[in-house]
């Protein structure tokens with residue numbers, strides 16, 4: 001089996017005339033946790049949206065051995081490329097369980113869905129306790145757990161995580177990070193976008209730094225953490 005799960009080549013994309021992403025080359029191997037870091041407006045969310053096929057692109061995206069550059073959002077989702085969106089985007093008025101089940105609405109294997117639901121509840125006991133609660137009435141951390149659970153219900157091969165820690169207390173972020181590491185240990189590859197650059201690089205295998213829509217650095221995560229340029233620009237050291 002090819003050990004490259006995602007390959008992006010010369011990707012250029014934008015919302016109007018001027019591109020917000022230019023000539024992006026990235027690669028994610030099976031089992032890796034790769035961090036994508038950069039300041040506000042650098043283009044991180046846009047890149048994830050390109051991968052999820054929510055934006056037209058130039059260049060090439062190959063996922064799990066298949067060229068998906070022209071594929072639909074639905075098709076890549078079914079293929080196992082699943083985004084955990086910035087801001088969670090839950091259905092506020094629906095119950096936790098109904099939100100979780102939305103993640104599996106591309107599947108028809110009822111028994112498998114049941115099993116996966118129980119696995120999500122085992123991973124997030126708090127979600128099991130709150131399965132009948134309205135999602136919008138939970139805390140931010142609980143909503144993030146619900147959003148992660150929903151993404152897992154799609155049986156992702158690659159999970160794109162956008163700003164998981166945003167607005168959450170450090171102790172909650174730590175819990176979420178532990179769960180993400182567990183998910184990764186269970187075989188899910190992760191591409192992690194984070195404002196908290198230290199958090200991301202601390203847990204990642206490799207990282208890419210995006211500035212103004214371009215990849216300016218690519219290296220092992222520990223080397224990026226020790227890189228004086230990165231320290232100065234992003235870590236306040």
Ligand SMILES: Nc1ncnc2c1ncn2[C@@H]1O[C@H](COP(=O)(O)OP(=O)(O)OP(=O)(O)O)[C@@H](O)[C@H]1O
Nearest residue numbers: 015020038039040041042043044045046047086195
């Ligand atoms: N829907 C949109 N329409 C037009 N321009 C957009 C849109 N979304 C983002 N942009 C622009 O694209 C650029 C990249 O934005 P993007 O949201 O991808 O950055 P980001 O790295 O995720 O930033 P943040 O850290 O704030 O989440 C910015 O200049 C932004 O203003």
Ligand SMILES: [Mg+2]
Nearest residue numbers: 044045046086
């Ligand atoms: Mg963003």
